[in-house]
Amino acid sequence: MHNENFYDVLRQRKLVLEDKIQFLEKYSNLIPDLRFKVSKQRGKERYYYKNKLSDEYKYISNAEEIHRLLVIYYAQKALIPLKRELSHINRILEKNTEEEIQSLINRNSDKKNSLLKPDALEICDDLYTKMWLSEKYEPKGFSPRTPKIYSLSGKRARSKSEASIINCLEARNVPYYYEYPIYIDGIYYHPDFRILRIRDRKVIFWEHWGSMDDPEYVAEQLRKLEEYKKVGIELGKNLFVTMESRLHPLNIKIINKFIDDFLV
Secondary structure: OOOHHHHHHHHHHHHHHHHHHHHHHHHHOOOOEEEEEEEEEEEEEEEEEEEOOOOEEEEOOHHHHHHHHHHHHHHHHHHHHHHHHHHHHHHHHHHHHHHHHHHHHHHHOOHHHOOOOOOOOOOHHHHHHHHHHOOOOOOOOOOOOOOOOOOOOOEEEOHHHHHHHHHEEEEOOOOOOOOOEEOOOOOOOOEEEEEEEEEOEEEEEEEEEEEOOOHHHHHHHHHHHHHHOOOOOEEEOOOOEEEEEOOOOOOHHHHHHHHHHHHH
């Protein structure tokens, strides 16, 4: 394997790990440092839990609550190997974290696992999307001289074309962030759209180049492509571009065709 391809894989794996860790931490933080145990009294299994703020284990009997606590418990356990793999990114290709997590579950008692659904640490598309969209970030902001252009939902955009893209994404229920910041070599960049492709849960970036008649503008966009490659964002892989000029403006048909081809 060539070094360039090797590092491409490493960067992609890093993005996957960060998404998993972010999702599991939201479960894990519901009850920090959860402890869980099962005992048998008079022939019946009894379930207990505690956290770092509790001195004693508390008894629980409701099956749904037991299952909820087990999901949190295993989310916390799963975070350990995931974070270790992320911290040793140069060894990612030598490890299989998913097998380690499954092995961890398999090593625990049947009593614990009997109430844990097989897909407990997985998540449905709707909830995954809500979790993905819950991230807070600092928007780029607008200068006083920037024209006030808004989408149908009231979101401000930098151009009528980008407002149209927002309208189409929202009409098609495609989750996105507008001008989400990316830190590269001490500088923040703001790709136009950071999008979750739900069918494979892959993050896609969409840049719209709206001034193709301007050579300086085009040169700047090409320079940014080189910067994006440093963090694993590459044209044709997880970055796609639409363009327009005065004689060839963007239209709704082009936007929806792009969404059909790459985002749904």
